[in-house]
Amino acid sequence: MIVFLLYRKGDGEMRVLEQSDERTHERALLEVLYRQAEQLHKKPAYQGFHQVVRKLVSDGLYGSWINHYSSNEIKWLGLQIMPERDQLLSAKQLLQYMKEFVTCNHYDRRLGLPQERLMLIAMAAMRDETVQRLQKVREAYWVLSMGYVTLPDDIMAFFGKTFYPGQPVRRLHSMNLLDSRIPSFLASQVKEKHVRIPTTFMEQVKACGSWLVFDMEEVRRVMNGSLQDVGSESFRRAVANPSITHKRLSAIGLMKQLLASDGIVFHFDDDFQRGTKGLHSHIQLSKVLRRNILARVCGIHVRLLNGILDVWEREDNRRDLQIEAAGWEEALADQRISLHSEQAVSFIEELSEEINLHVIKTSLQLAKEKGPYLQFEGSDWQSGSYFEQRSYTTEEWQKVRNEIAGNGIRNGCLRKASDTENLSGYSLTKHQQLSMINRLAVQQNHTDVGGSITLEKSAFIETAELLQLLMKAWNCGIKEVYIK
Numbered sequence: 001m002i003v004f005l006l007y008r009k010g011d012g013e014m015r016v017l018e019q020s021d022e023r024t025h026e027r028a029l030l031e032v033l034y035r036q037a038e039q040l041h042k043k044p045a046y047q048g049f050h051q052v053v054r055k056l057v058s059d060g061l062y063g064s065w066i067n068h069y070s071s072n073e074i075k076w077l078g079l080q081i082m083p084e085r086d087q088l089l090s091a092k093q094l095l096q097y098m099k100e101f102v103t104c105n106h107y108d109r110r111l112g113l114p115q116e117r118l119m120l121i122a123m124a125a126m127r128d129e130t131v132q133r134l135q136k137v138r139e140a141y142w143v144l145s146m147g148y149v150t151l152p153d154d155i156m157a158f159f160g161k162t163f164y165p166g167q168p169v170r171r172l173h174s175m176n177l178l179d180s181r182i183p184s185f186l187a188s189q190v191k192e193k194h195v196r197i198p199t200t201f202m203e204q205v206k207a208c209g210s211w212l213v214f215d216m217e218e219v220r221r222v223m224n225g226s227l228q229d230v231g232s233e234s235f236r237r238a239v240a241n242p243s244i245t246h247k248r249l250s251a252i253g254l255m256k257q258l259l260a261s262d263g264i265v266f267h268f269d270d271d272f273q274r275g276t277k278g279l280h281s282h283i284q285l286s287k288v289l290r291r292n293i294l295a296r297v298c299g300i301h302v303r304l305l306n307g308i309l310d311v312w313e314r315e316d317n318r319r320d321l322q323i324e325a326a327g328w329e330e331a332l333a334d335q336r337i338s339l340h341s342e343q344a345v346s347f348i349e350e351l352s353e354e355i356n357l358h359v360i361k362t363s364l365q366l367a368k369e370k371g372p373y374l375q376f377e378g379s380d381w382q383s384g385s386y387f388e389q390r391s392y393t394t395e396e397w398q399k400v401r402n403e404i405a406g407n408g409i410r411n412g413c414l415r416k417a418s419d420t421e422n423l424s425g426y427s428l429t430k431h432q433q434l435s436m437i438n439r440l441a442v443q444q445n446h447t448d449v450g451g452s453i454t455l456e457k458s459a460f461i462e463t464a465e466l467l468q469l470l471m472k473a474w475n476c477g478i479k480e481v482y483i484k
Contacts, residue, residue, distance in 0.1 A: 026091045033097075063161070081115045089114060149284070159308060172194045174194040178214055179216050180213040182254070186258060194265045196269070200231065201230075210251055268481075269480070279320070280416065285351075289334065299361075318411070325443075352445070356414070372407070373411055415447035417444045418443060420454070427459070452479075
């Protein structure tokens with residue numbers, strides 16, 4: 001006990017020292033930023049926002065959308081900027097602002113400051129609003145500058161500017177589970193091995209059955225095509241064709257190889273890229289809940305994201321959003337709820353439903369103002385299946401359902417479940433990992449896109465137990481499981 005107390009005390013002192021060093025670093029970075037701004041504009045930092053904006057436009061760095069705002073409006077918005085909110089940014093975030101987010105001119109000199117960049121993002125997103133536009137810009141700036149909402153890096157770096165390089169396509173190293181080379185792939189040095197796992201395979205594992213693998217080169221040569229899932233016509237023809245080599249493996253044996261492989265990612269879904277569709281962002285739960293402003297932040301957040309979609313003409317007739325709640329562990333700690341308890345699962349389910357209600361209401365309001373997304377007709381939203389699948393039967397939900405049936409909804413997809421992993425720094429037991437699965441599963445009851453979960457191999461977890469955890473995740477409808 002004495003050793004433990006000494007360790008905790010020492011650990012606490014070390015953290016205080018680290019925090020002190022961090023604050024010193026932040027202050028030094030801010031001084032550099034402010035000094036550069038003062039030298040460039042010949043004014044104290046954060047004075048003359050209107051001149052900064054005009055300089056950005058005249059240098060061709062921001063688009064003509066700025067002309068949606070009058071000089072007086074820009075001056076008024078400049079007065080709403082709160083320089084002290086730079087203090088809320090960590091040293092890492094400040095460095096990212098300096099390197100990526102704050103605009104540089106053609107001579108690589110920074111022409112703005114962090115809070116000015118956030119105000120410009122808010123202005124660009126709300127430029128087409130017709131009612132109380134300046135108030136909506138100020139609200140959008142508020143949620144961004146207070147850190148209640150975080151946007152993806154490409155939005156932070158390029159939104160509102162005249163150039164956008166496009167999102168890089170992430171190449172996944174993957175292989176068909178029906179391919180006879182799958183054992184070699186699993187033994188390879190590829191850091192992340194993505195494998196789509198058909199339902200049929202999981203059923204064969206459960207039943208201790210078998211699994212067929214094929215020489216895919218022969219399949220392509222003989223059938224002039226690829227091999228589809230078990231049960232498909234192409235699969236049956238491949239089995240019956242004597243010119244195509246196939247081999248029968250133990251399903252449980254192949255599963256053991258999957259679990260033993262380093263960097264394996266199980267996809268219980270037909271589309272690896274499914275989770276990348278839609279504009280992704282986060283609500284920082286702990287900050288929002290401490291101030292009891294969840295409904296307000298959700299409303300501003302959805303309107304902000306829709307404004308971004310309106311400006312960036314993405315090829316998406318569904319206007320999909322992926323709003324993810326971040327910081328569940330901290331939110332539970334604030335409520336004095338044990339992370340691995342049943343109470344934590346109940347808290348997450350209740351709060352996930354509340355978040356869903358707030359974002360759906362805002363998307364409904366936007367549909368009333370601007371019309372529903374193009375594919376609304378015949379959707380689960382219109383038929384009411386969306387609400388039935390989630391057992392949304394209260395009076396408030398029924399009212400929302402009826403209004404959506406009559407007015408539509410602005411976004412086809414709104415919510416994404418959190419990507420869940422162990423952040424504690426110590427290995428989890430089987431019970432704790434089961435709790436992690438349950439927490440993600442109840443989140444998914446109230447989201448449109450599932451999250452991923454990372455399960456751990458450790459001295460505490462045998463292979464049979466790891467398989468039980470994987471089967472549990474699959475049964476709970478979790479679509480993506482990382483094993484590390």
